[in-house]
Amino acid sequence: MALTTLRDRVLANITQQQAPATGGRPAPASPTTGEAPSPAAPATLEEAAADGDAVQESADAVLDWLRRYEGHLTDALPRGVEVGPFLAAVRNRLPELRSCNPASVLQATLTAARFGLVPDGRLATITNEFGRAVFIPTYRGFVELWERTDRVASVRCGMVFEGDEYSYEPSAPAPLDFTHKQDPARKDRGRPLFAYAFVWKTDGHRSQVVTVNREEMEEIRDRWSRAYVEAELTGAKDSTWHTDELAMWQKTAIKQLEKVVPVSPEVRALLDVDRAGEEGRVQLLHAPDPEAAALTAEADQAAEAAEAAQDQAPAGLPRKRAGLKRNQPKRTTRAARKGRGRRS
Template sequence: MTLKDRVKQATAEQPAAEPSTDLATQDPTLAWLERRKSLIARALPAHIDEGHFIEAALTSMGKLRNCDTNTIYTALMACARFGLAPDGVRAAIVPFGKTATFVPMYQGLIDVMHRSGKVRAIRVDFICTNDLWEYTPTDPSPKDFFHKPRVELPKEERGDVLLAYAYAWMEGGSRSQVVLLNRQDAIEIRDLYSKAYAYAESTGKRDSAWHTNFDQQWAKSCVRRLAKLVPTSPELVTLLQADVDADEGRPHIITSLAADPAPEQTDPGSSDQPATTWPAAAQPGSGRPDQDGGDEQ
């Protein structure tokens, strides 16, 4: 057998190559996002990594398949406007029925506080029973508060969580007031202001963020209150309002945002009731208002 014959025989014995599959073409929601990647990328601030943002957006699509695509576009553009990737750490896009809703996470609030240029660092953490700590609000800052976590102890030996707290150091060296919330404070905030929690309770699903990530929601309530005590900016004010909108089950609309330039056929109608998929939040202390109304889902 000649070399040419052997090559022909080897080629014939090889299995036919499987046709390549692009998941984006099979999933209508992913295909929809693929067609809008360049629009979203152009809306991103210069300091945001485009690749990370788009990857996070693609990952979010799975739980948004039943949402109206115009609301997905609005939520994604809100993420882009604030420079917060929808990665479950800085922001999330949460389905409320057929409405995709932008929800800033507490690390996102911290990021925007830093952007004012007046906040140097923000501390968010929990105080456990066996930690070393002291709080004397009548003493001058920063002598009024001290906390030393007992990290040398096994986690179970640190004891139950007593308090969540947050404070900020300013660029000039001063420190903000310390915000402390005990567990009962967090429960009252949840019960008074979280429609998502109330809905999850009423349906028996018990899968809101307050159900699945209570400690993170507790910490975020501290951060929201802290945001009222640090130098503010129009961006921070708008982001806090977006958080209130999310708690009310309303999509946050940016006034300069145009409608989806190429709307798709979508499911008609929308629901004010929250769906049941919530992202995990980052752990506090790894350095993420109450509006006297509204503290977070």
């Protein structure tokens, strides 16, 4: 019988991973193609240590292995992000990734580097999802990338709770269509009702407000998040949807902005990478390629230079001579006309 739902596919995958033939261990995968990585890595971080027991030594061993790819990380990181602090943030995540395939750790690390999102828990993180390391941008990471674009001045998102004051009238002109007030002195705001997000553009206009209520959030979560379904089926209940539901709710609202706001190539790539991570697919294939990004930047600079050149009046244009009238027949004298008549 065909596996049509995400729950069916995840259940079949869990059963296959627990089969005796594989020993329950996911096979190592290349950070880019899914093949065995080079240089060779241990099957899990726990096996990276010589004695197989010390998590601290395991993390250090894998960090040494990751440093072999430091050149790739340096090329991938944007200007202003140093590879040293970036790897230090990755190092802090390694103890929680001790049962992961190190190749997946490398893949998640490279993916984070290409977006310039340090996986320190603020803009992004790297989590352990049943033996595979997954790069997860937070809603703040999405805000960071949205605000890097020329057309977006700022991104606002938030949660509306029962105790808050709000008004939502989509047919009213912005910014009167949506207002949200909360009492900072009130500790108990009640249960969350919905998340919202909107964009202030650099031209001073505001985008349409998008909202996501609980029913919509749960439908998106159950349909697309493999990590959530796996955590439910196994009883672990440790996915990001379980541990930080409100943040994931707000991120869902921000991702819906792609329907109402022009999306830059970088934001589009982050949406694709996040979706691939949710579905358990390879993420690095969707991340921006540094070489392609450099070529795109050069092309954009050339286009801007060409447009600037067209805006300036060319120097040394030929000028019309005084007294010359265009589009009028040349006059001839009566004597000249008689002469032509005699020649004919």
